[in-house]
Amino acid sequence: MSRAKIDIVPEQAPHTDDLLSPQHFLEVINNLGTLLAAVYDRRSGLTRNQTRIVIELLQRDGQTQTELAHALSIHKVSVGIYVAELEALGLVERRTHPTDGRAKCIFLTPLLHANKHVGQEHYAAIHGTAIEGIARKDYLTMLDCLKRMRDNVSKLDAIDREKTGA
Known part of the structure; x- marks a missing residue:
């Protein structure tokens, strides 16, 4: 019987003050x-x-x-x-x-x-x-950042899939 992989995430306060935290x-x-x-x-x-x-x-x-x-x-x-x-x-x-x-x-x-x-x-x-209320320049910067994040995570996803053969 195989068990599903479970990653344990360190306990964090639901609303962390660290704006750069993954949570x-x-x-x-x-x-x-x-x-x-x-x-x-x-x-x-x-x-x-x-x-x-x-x-x-x-x-x-x-x-x-x-x-x-x-x-x-x-x-x-x-x-x-x-x-x-x-x-x-x-x-x-x-x-x-x-x-x-x-x-x-x-x-x-x-x-x-x-x-x-x-x-x-x-x-x-x-x-x-x-x-x-969001300046055009800020909006376009946000979109660029989100696209970069998507591309970064897509690369990670491809690596994970390659490792697992999915």
Whole structure:
């Protein structure tokens, strides 16, 4: 029987005064992401995972359930549930795969395309509020820093995957 690897993190106060600590960074990033998602979800009327599926299909329409599951790192059965919910709302439809009659491809419907501007307007309004009072130069610096962090962590992820064979 194999055991999952568990890393023990030193106990820290929930709100550390050290602004450069990893805990503070993760808390700020996580709290902002959670809040942005909650506000958007409330305004759109969709759940977080329904929104993720719609966004993925906006980028590459016609994916199979398996492709969506891989792209979003969600279990295939869960994707099926979210797709069924979106289908019931008239936002997506399943069509037979062009070369594999057993598979279905998920496509956005004309209803979703006709109303996607509403979601885009929600994003724009939330973004506008989020960056209110931040100088353009500071905003662009922040984006550059976040991109650098993403690139750094992506390199680390690749190294980890190579070591574990994932």
